Amino acid sequence: MVQRSEPASLVTSRRRTKSGVLIADDDVQIRRLLSRYLLNEGFEVWAAENGEEALYLASLHQPNLIVLDLSMPVMDGFEALKRLREWYQSPVIILSAADQEREKVRALDLGADDYMTKPFGPAELAARVRASLRRADRLSAAGQSDTAVVEFGEVQVDLGARLVKRAGTEVHLTRTEYDLLRMLVTNPGKVLTHRQLLQGVWGPEYGEETEYLRTFIKQLRRKLEGDPSRPAHIITEPGVGYRFTE
Numbered sequence: 001m002v003q004r005s006e007p008a009s010l011v012t013s014r015r016r017t018k019s020g021v022l023i024a025d026d027d028v029q030i031r032r033l034l035s036r037y038l039l040n041e042g043f044e045v046w047a048a049e050n051g052e053e054a055l056y057l058a059s060l061h062q063p064n065l066i067v068l069d070l071s072m073p074v075m076d077g078f079e080a081l082k083r084l085r086e087w088y089q090s091p092v093i094i095l096s097a098a099d100q101e102r103e104k105v106r107a108l109d110l111g112a113d114d115y116m117t118k119p120f121g122p123a124e125l126a127a128r129v130r131a132s133l134r135r136a137d138r139l140s141a142a143g144q145s146d147t148a149v150v151e152f153g154e155v156q157v158d159l160g161a162r163l164v165k166r167a168g169t170e171v172h173l174t175r176t177e178y179d180l181l182r183m184l185v186t187n188p189g190k191v192l193t194h195r196q197l198l199q200g201v202w203g204p205e206y207g208e209e210t211e212y213l214r215t216f217i218k219q220l221r222r223k224l225e226g227d228p229s230r231p232a233h234i235i236t237e238p239g240v241g242y243r244f245t246e
Helices: 028-040 051-061 077-084 101-109 122-142 175-185 194-201 210-224
Strands: 020-024 044-048 065-069 092-096 114-117 149-152 155-158 163-166 191-193 234-237 241-244
Touching: 020 028, 020 051, 028 044, 028 122, 044 051, 051 065, 051 077, 065 077, 065 122, 077 092, 077 101, 092 101, 092 122, 101 114, 101 191, 101 194, 114 122, 155 175, 163 210, 175 194, 175 210, 175 241, 191 194, 194 210, 194 241, 210 234
Parallel strands: 020 044, 020 065, 065 092, 092 114
Antiparallel strands: 149 155, 155 163, 191 241, 234 241
């Protein structure tokens, strides 16, 4: 039987709000702090102390977003994430310790949308939650149609025509450069790991060729960024991968 980790007054709101967030962390102080803060920010909140309870509450309440700690008893965050992604399509933000780079990459490869490194403040988490929900809403509304046009800075990417322009002038990209750019711009704000990008663009036999990927990222920045040495849109996530921001 699932045991509730918090009194109901701490983990649920009295009235239905627009977005619901499930927090799964075995640290009771973190659960309380984040639950109270998100409640005050207008979210409906549920809390779980392990992966097993998180799966139960996710199926029961269908939250708009899940915050999932990687290190939990009974069922850890990796197994919970793997099972969630069999049916749950909404955003998942993972929480990890500062020395868990490999764990972050593994979780992102399993389908997490973003990660935060402990310690962090509740306001920072709330900002990430809102950003992830906005991104999910945009993707749902647009359907990422093949005819969509993505704009950032001076750049326009016409996905239907496979055409890229900067300040109105066509930019020549190789097929591989375009495929890499397309994968980035159709996942705005989401951290894509080296493995996800390599396998998505080059195929399943790739995954460890990070220097190879870095070369193509450098080329895209040179052609599309205002200052390639200080990119504003194709952002490096050290030790993990890359994130596209509009």
